Amino acid sequence: MTLHAGPPLIRFEGVAKAFGRNVIFSDLTIDVFNGENLVIMGGSGTGKSVMLKCLIGLLTPESGSIWYRDEEITAMTEVEQIQVRRHIAYVFQQAALFDSMTVYENIAYPLRAHLKLTEDEIGERVALNLARVGMPDTEQLMPAQLSGGMRKRIGLARAIALEPEVILWDEPTTGLDPSNTRRIAELILKMQAELKCTSLVVTHDMTAAMLVADRVALVYDRKIASVLPKERLAAEPPGSLIKSFVEGTLDL
Numbered sequence: 433m434t435l436h437a438g439p440p441l442i443r444f445e446g447v448a449k450a451f452g453r454n455v456i457f458s459d460l461t462i463d464v465f466n467g468e469n470l471v472i473m474g475g476s477g478t479g480k481s482v483m484l485k486c487l488i489g490l491l492t493p494e495s496g497s498i499w500y501r502d503e504e505i506t507a508m509t510e511v512e513q514i515q516v517r518r519h520i521a522y523v524f525q526q527a528a529l530f531d532s533m534t535v536y537e538n539i540a541y542p543l544r545a546h547l548k549l550t551e552d553e554i555g556e557r558v559a560l561n562l563a564r565v566g567m568p569d570t571e572q573l574m575p576a577q578l579s580g581g582m583r584k585r586i587g588l589a590r591a592i593a594l595e596p597e598v599i600l601w602d603e604p605t606t607g608l609d610p611s612n613t614r615r616i617a618e619l620i621l622k623m624q625a626e627l628k629c630t631s632l633v634v635t636h637d638m639t640a641a642m643l644v645a646d647r648v649a650l651v652y653d654r655k656i657a658s659v660l661p662k663e664r665l666a667a668e669p670p671g672s673l674i675k676s677f678v679e680g681t682l683d684l
């Protein structure tokens with residue numbers, strides 16, 4: 433895909449975030465372009481989830497700014513942030529389904545909350561998104577009847593049912609076997625191709641990362657230490673930060 437066509441969709445500019453004396457980011461700066469899949473890598477506890485949460489206003493940086501299109505998220509009221517969040521789906525590390533509701537009701541829930549649809553339209557939307565995640569005709573199942581990988585895909589169906597512009601995938605393949613991992617990677621690509629979604633994908637899974645990434649970014653030393661197009665990764669010199677991370681030789 434062509435990157436850098438037009439202004440960035442999302443911009444982190446000099447973001448600093450700390451919890452008490454625990455400084456997570458001192459100067460986080462990165463642009464995310466419309467329609468790209470940006471893979472975010474980094475050691476455990478380096479702030480990848482914090483970065484995503486700052487973007488949707490669940491956490492507030494101490495300084496710096498975060499932009500969505502030409503709107504500054506970090507300068508918005510909570511009500512304004514909630515409006516923006518409508519366009520940004522956050523696929524959490526653990527897909528938390530409502531255990532007492534059917535698959536149908538789980539996916540219908542955000543549709544009812546945000547859109548004015550008839551029951552027929554909701555039914556169609558649920559079926560469409562179940563098909564998208566490769567789980568057609570499972571509407572009447574209860575979460576307890578599903579495997580971990582299936583639950584995860586239902587969580588995804590729920591997240592994408594609102595047809596977001598941006599999807600934040602926080603370790604979407606952690607704990608999945610290779611075939612479910614591949615399914616998720618294919619789904620990320622499908623969201624990009626069919627819905628023109630922009631994705632930020634936090635993952636440790638190099639197979640999934642290499643399948644979906646347009647660019648790869650590394651969180652290290654309290655900032656985005658490196659970002660480059662996927663094709664350039666192979667040509668990185670041995671000992672470069674990102675190569676060392678991928679090869680497991682970077683001191684974290």
Ligand SMILES: Nc1ncnc2c1ncn2[C@@H]1O[C@H](COP(=O)(O)OP(=O)(O)O)[C@@H](O)[C@H]1O
Pocket residue numbers: 451454456474475476477478479480481482483
């Ligand atoms: N709400 C919070 N309050 C205090 N500390 C937090 C909070 N959220 C995250 N942290 C801390 O921020 C650091 C980065 O967390 P996180 O973004 O979850 O890491 P990861 O890169 O593994 O996703 C960790 O040290 C974590 O303990």
Ligand SMILES: [Mg+2]
Pocket residue numbers: 480481482602
């Ligand atoms: Mg995390």
